Amino acid sequence: MMKRFLLFFALCLGTGRFAQAQNDSLLIRSIYEKALESHVAYNYLEYLSNRIGGRLSGSPQAAAAVEYMRAVMDTLPFDTVYLQPVMVPHWVRGDKEEARALSSYRGSISLRVCALGNSVGTGEGGISAPVVEVHSFDELKALGRKKVEGKIVFFNVPMKQHHIETFSAYGEAVRYRVSGASEAAKLGAVAVVVRSMGTALDDEPHTGALRYEQGVPAIPAVAISTRGAEQLSALLRQDPSTRLFIETHCRMLPDVLSYNVIGEVWGERRDTVIAVGGHLDAWDNGDGAHDDGAGCVQSVEAVRILRQLGVKPRYTWRVVLFMNEENGLRGGIEYARMVRERGEHHLLALESDAGGFSPRGFSFDMTPEHFRRIQNYLKNMLEPYGLHIFRLGGSGADISPLKGSATILAGLRPDSQRYFDYHHTAIDTFDKINRRELALGAAAMASLIYLANQGMLH
């Protein structure tokens, strides 16, 4: 494989840049060796997951995670580590979330649900109402106010299995979680139950943010597990008069002060930045191991390895651990604001927020001409490491506000098959992490940063 490489570069670049390409190849090999032998990122993630756990914005766990990651980065060769203040929403789940289906046919059946993030609660005493099951917004609208008013709307829209990448299925179905409550409220519904955004048929409800539309009544919203959705749907076929009882105590509190955690290595050109990050907040029901503890520790590990290998920073390398990706994106927005204020330019902003699974490649937001210029180079450099997917379109939520301040936005693309088994559930836990997969992701990220630093992605 190495031979094919060298031949490729000799042919493409002429002997002038051949030595450079050869050096880059060898350096990338060293990055992978360091990463695959390291337990450092894995151990950081163990702490974030098992000892801190779910760290939703505004929670004591989020504050602990900020302190922990700052302390971690303080032990590493950054030139500066600091906290960027940002006001974040503070949503709390409360001490109760329950749902029961009440039918004449089967009696009372408990259903495993969890409140959707940002949702209002039902309060003490809960809500009990008949249920109307729908499979699309069109179907909901066709029912009209008469058939929806006073009812609980049950969005039973499975993620489609036929997509090869599960994010495509998520992209299609997630609108029911995000907008279902307001769409149903417009027709007078009193609450919504949303089938979980999961690819497995199991008993785990998946939380995640909803967004209430201004001027529309905010009604309570819960996610039901995929198996629970099948069960509820069957109950409704057996007895259409089945009622649902829902009680949730979640509520939104006033905004609180939190932080992005930032570490910088200063290069020759201080005002030109290569940024890498993930988000430090995570849903409260699980431990945020894959989403997105993995991305945080990979970002730190990528820079740690480059430092350990003595790579000379030509630009500022900046690790940014964003706060509040999950239910507000305030950290990403505030970071982009600071960048504009400082007049900095980002050569590359790279995010890992798709789980700590075997990396398959990168997706990019950049000009198509630029992408075409570097695509084959990347392929040839990184294919020996199992990275085959280099694609235009899609990078990461936290870095999306940087559009206009960055030449290249990039997202790590890990294998997506297992992601929606764990995403936003109680089982997004450290035991689901494979050390080598996590390390391969960190190595892929370090390699991309390295190539950007060497001017190879210009």
Added chain:
Amino acid sequence: MMKRFLLFFALCLGTGRFAQAQNDSLLIRSIYEKALESHVAYNYLEYLSNRIGGRLSGSPQAAAAVEYMRAVMDTLPFDTVYLQPVMVPHWVRGDKEEARALSSYRGSISLRVCALGNSVGTGEGGISAPVVEVHSFDELKALGRKKVEGKIVFFNVPMKQHHIETFSAYGEAVRYRVSGASEAAKLGAVAVVVRSMGTALDDEPHTGALRYEQGVPAIPAVAISTRGAEQLSALLRQDPSTRLFIETHCRMLPDVLSYNVIGEVWGERRDTVIAVGGHLDAWDNGDGAHDDGAGCVQSVEAVRILRQLGVKPRYTWRVVLFMNEENGLRGGIEYARMVRERGEHHLLALESDAGGFSPRGFSFDMTPEHFRRIQNYLKNMLEPYGLHIFRLGGSGADISPLKGSATILAGLRPDSQRYFDYHHTAIDTFDKINRRELALGAAAMASLIYLANQGMLH
């Protein structure tokens, strides 16, 4: 992506074969849709893993697995399902396997071990002896008889982490499991302890076959978990006079009759075969979910889907579930013998025996000229499904005796990162299977069979 496809075919093949390529593309898309929506293979594997479990050759579980898979295949549209008799070794683990380190420094410490497959046991009372730790056969030989005689040799050779594919690391290290006992016995050792073939640092000992060299005393051999190996090594540094006590009751019984399970769909050309399979036997300490229940159910699923889609068999399609891959390969050898006796030719023999993980591609044993002819075609057909690795060299153990009777031997190459966390351990269980990853493997296999059937791999 589809557009790029069609353009590729239009340019490469001319309009004559363009319609064919377009049909093939659409058919492969249908295969993936069927596979990703199916729970069939997953449910078969649940039964094989959870209700039958470890099914080592000669065991009641192996017999149950033969009956179960025959019964399964009898419900599917095969033209015939039959059992091919084969005599297999019958090794049993016995009712005890224990190891303790006895040092003046730390007292008695239990170590988690398991006997290696085919090993003789120590018998009642066990063996107690000083330990000599080595890291290579060269180191062992350099020690010589004087320093080895009467001792227990501890092969502490970690699988190297720097390889991108874990099978490369396994290939390097497995010799100590296979040949360690005889190499140590040549110098008078009384037993061996082999560091487990695992990429994780954990407490699971990995069993697996050893081979005793003829004319060399057969001495007992156990695997120790990777963490146990670290612990034992530390103990030996603290107190070089540390002794090991080992007691195992494993033993080899006389050969017994077992079977390959075979199902056939008859095509226009009966004597030309496309075979697909995995091995039905599995180590007794786990449930053989990934190794190789996955390969068995994927093979059945691949043919089931092709039948369901109404693909017309031009050749004989044959599912072969091999018996005794783990500690003898008798099923694979007997199958190849039958093929030669019948004078059949295999157009393609495809094996899945690297776990039910996200498939990354295929490896092939065939002539380099032939491989070069089909490589780009395969890439273009299968890359949209996440299959990027098409490589010459390596197919599968069970089909390896078919060399000379087959034009193409192929092995499914799934992502290898997690395989050696589970391989030959007590935790190779059904909960480690992701339905979509398993299904993607089955779809990849069905696609390759389809292309062979259509004459596209000639």
